[in-house]
Amino acid sequence: MSEVPTRAWTRPYDWAEVVIGVVAALSPLWLNTDKMTMWTMVVLGALIAIDGLVSLATPGAVYSEGVQIVLGALLFIAPWVMSYTEFNGASWTSWVAGALTIIAGAAAMPQASAAHRMAGQH
Secondary structure, three states: OOOOOOOOOOOHHHHHHHHHHHHHHHHHHOOOOOHHHHHHHHHHHHHHHHHHHHHHHOOOOOHHHHHHHHHHHHHHHHHHHOOOOOOHHHHHHHHHHHHHHHHHHHHHHHHHHHHHHHHHOO
């Protein structure tokens, strides 16, 4: 079995989450959006990035990956729920960033669970 990085700030899936969140939050700067679309992307992107930072700081916290998956799902469905599918760039950014966030969260779940178990063995 491979070594599970339990040190803070070392997990690549969490770094990916931070980058995805920042890109989603900043994307209204270069995409055509309206006010509601802009704030939806800024808020969800910022929450994704913050969750990634929390995961990086506390690698044994398994709940963070679950939060990540939920936030990714919210970003993915946002174009339909918030009615901004007419903004192609914003919609595609939401769908791709949301899917990547879900994938990163699901991929990090086993690693976070193992780190949590190892932290509890002290």
